[in-house]
Amino acid sequence: MQDKDDATRPDFLLPREFGTALPTGVVKNAVEKLGRRIANDEYPEGEPIPTEPELAESLGVSKTAVRDAIKVLSGKGMVRTARRYGTRVRPISEWHLLDADVVSWHDATHPRMAQMFIESTELRCIIEPAAAELAAERATPEQVEAILDATSALRPDAVDSSLLYEADCRFHCTILDATGNQMMRQLRPMIMSVLRISYEFGVQTDRGEPVSRKGHLLVAKAIQKKDGTVAKLEMEKMLEANRRTARAYWENKTKFT
Amino acid sequence: MQDKDDATRPDFLLPREFGTALPTGVVKNAVEKLGRRIANDEYPEGEPIPTEPELAESLGVSKTAVRDAIKVLSGKGMVRTARRYGTRVRPISEWHLLDADVVSWHDATHPRMAQMFIESTELRCIIEPAAAELAAERATPEQVEAILDATSALRPDAVDSSLLYEADCRFHCTILDATGNQMMRQLRPMIMSVLRISYEFGVQTDRGEPVSRKGHLLVAKAIQKKDGTVAKLEMEKMLEANRRTARAYWENKTKFT
DNA sequence: CTAAAGTCTAGATACCATGTAAAGAACTGA
DNA sequence: TCAGTTCTTTACATGGTATCTAGACTTTAG
Structure with missing residues (x-):
């Protein structure tokens, strides 16, 4: 087992x-x-x-x-x-900071966690818009469907946030997969680690409403329409908002080293 | 030792x-x-x-x-x-394809090596321009100097290509360092692995002249001037050329799986 | 006297040899 | 088809020996 x-x-x-x-x-x-x-x-x-x-x-x-x-x-x-x-x-x-374990072994209150959170978001702001663009060009019909599915699972009527987390992971990971670039896929575990932590701390939800749920939908639809430019743009907007929120949250929460 | x-x-x-x-x-x-x-x-x-x-x-x-x-x-x-x-x-x-060992253990003629080469270049085309932009904003004077040093070491009068390789590594790695983002640094070993292989195969040199040596210089100077926009643009151009060269080279060399 | 260089040794992991426990794959029989 | 059994293979334990080197110590040079 x-x-x-x-x-x-x-x-x-x-x-x-x-x-x-x-x-x-x-x-x-x-x-x-x-x-x-x-x-x-x-x-x-x-x-x-x-x-x-x-x-x-x-x-x-x-x-x-x-x-x-x-x-x-x-x-x-x-x-x-x-x-x-x-x-x-x-x-x-x-340390291998792209390793999911190395990230997740840190206590949520550890200053380095805040740093990793900010840095990973910065990295995601670079990778994921580009990934979305590639995904729009290359995603298989199954992948497009998986992305849309994940988006619709982000409904706020989900009972507990673990379902939102799962859907969010599926959304971002499937997009990385859909680039067809095996090296890009390697970032999935780390991203999931960071996502999990941010869900645990409620960074990703705002009174039960997933942050930028509309953003997810816009990205998904752009990928469906094979519109790489829009997919990239919307992903950028989404993550940028994410970044500001997270940054403010963590900066209030902890001090830097 | x-x-x-x-x-x-x-x-x-x-x-x-x-x-x-x-x-x-x-x-x-x-x-x-x-x-x-x-x-x-x-x-x-x-x-x-x-x-x-x-x-x-x-x-x-x-x-x-x-x-x-x-x-x-x-x-x-x-x-x-x-x-x-x-x-x-x-x-x-x-497999952990961002691990330098996993990449470098492949025979140079292995079809997967060609695939990894293309995929890593695609990834670099995403990461490195953004890294150059951040480096332009954040690089310390020492890092700027290191980047300029590396650029000038790319002179074609270098006796053997291992010196070019070393300088090229220093150039790209220092830029990743200069982003101040520890997670971005994690990509250095993999990039070096790929660089080493491409030097061994002569992809990076054209009759002893490093490919896009001028490109390196333009990026370095932009970083020195703290002009993120130009740094990003020039790095993009440089890698895009790199990508075309490499792609053509490898596609002629081997068949895909 | 001081600092640099050389020497020695205790103490730690690297590696070896061997054995037992346990878990999953494959078989077996109903 | 499924449940039970067997058997192979790694997981883990035990107890060594070999080897390297950090740090203490000694010597030497200035």
């Missing part, structure tokens, strides 16, 4: 048969615990974290599991390990 | 003290061998690759080292492992 975490990873993104590439058992648990600790500065940058035997005991797993977990974190650029050097937290500039 | 591979990873990108996050010993060797095999379709997608004991023997390392190597590949989305299921190659759509 799939692990419970996949609740946050809708089916349309992860066909069951492909499974997950990451550890699923005790190692997964260890990865998350250590990842969260590191992301939230519990271990100072540049300093050694506890040794393998110490972590093994404190996490209640074997040395092997700790090693495996640390290897995953290495793969995300968060730590460096070497003989005698120990395992040390690398500078944040080396 | 650093391993020889770091020849392809110039100092300006990787301050020595940060070291590498990836394995450096026999595991690194195993990762590369397996990674290249998978990237070049030596193991069919969806089918189990040899078991841990078999790989351990054929690679001449212990089972542990094989496990570690496979874990790295899992982290890049290339394989999935499970009990009794074995280790199987995941669909290419799941």
Whole structure:
């Protein structure tokens, strides 16, 4: 079976048969615990974290599991390990910030989360309008339909916001897919991470009404009409509004580093 | 010390003290061998690759080292492992194509390399003009100087093309840096990977003269003058030319899948 | 006396060898 | 078709040895 975490990873993104590439058992648990600790500065940058035997005991797993977990974190650029050097937290500039886990391991109140939120939105303002334009030219009929479906699912009469989140993800991810550019698709997990967080904090909803629901519709219709120029323009407007809202929200909420 | 591979990873990108996050010993060797095999379709997608004991023997390392190597590949989305299921190659759509290793493990003649080349260029045509615009607004004096330096190092009287490659990397990477957006920086390794390959194939040089050297200069000067609009425009022109050249080159060279 | 360079050693991960547990694929029988 | 069984394979545990290097220490040069 799939692990419970996949609740946050809708089916349309992860066909069951492909499974997950990451550890699923005790190692997964260890990865998350250590990842969260590191992301939230519990271990100072540049300093050694506890040794393998110490972590093994404190996490209640074997040395092997700790090693495996640390290897995953290495793969995300968060730590460096070497003989005698120990395992040390690398500078944040080396972290793989396009990795969904690295983003989502941060506490919502962490200053870096605000920064990542703003930066990811800036990146989206660049990528997604262009993606919408390409999608208008290249989307398959099924993709167009999926985008329209997602738009209509953004109705405010949805009971809980998780449905809005799911629809929003489907909207943006399908557009990225529809570019036909496999590299662009790689940004989907990160975008979903950020979206999830913004929904949790209510940034994306305004008294239950999804922010810029009309914007989504305009983009979708432009893609349907294969009008790349309008799709790009409307996506730009939508994200720009998003950006202002988010920026104001987060700037009030937290201070910068 | 650093391993020889770091020849392809110039100092300006990787301050020595940060070291590498990836394995450096026999595991690194195993990762590369397996990674290249998978990237070049030596193991069919969806089918189990040899078991841990078999790989351990054929690679001449212990089972542990094989496990570690496979874990790295899992982290890049290339394989999935499970009990009794074995280790199987995941669909290419799941691979982390923004990872520099995943790109560079492909043989230069692999059809997917052509596809990645075209797709990465498409992505760059979106990202880099916007990055240049932001860089024009935000670049520090040091960064402006670095960009100008890199431009002047693109002189055609450079003896070997590796110097051109290095300068080209410095140019594009510094501009991404200068956006101040940490997420945008994450694209640097992938871009460098693609650049390296295109230099190896001579796509970027025309009888020793770097393609669009004048374009680089125009972008650099615009950034110096803090003229975002011109920087963006010139970067667009430069990459668009790049795209046409590369596309024609690769389409003649290989067939698509 | 001070600072730079060389040496040594403790302490950490890298790797190895082996074993047990567990989970899913494939088979089996109704 | 479906439920149960088996068996293969990785997941995880245990306990080592090898190797590298940060940091302490020593030596030397100025």
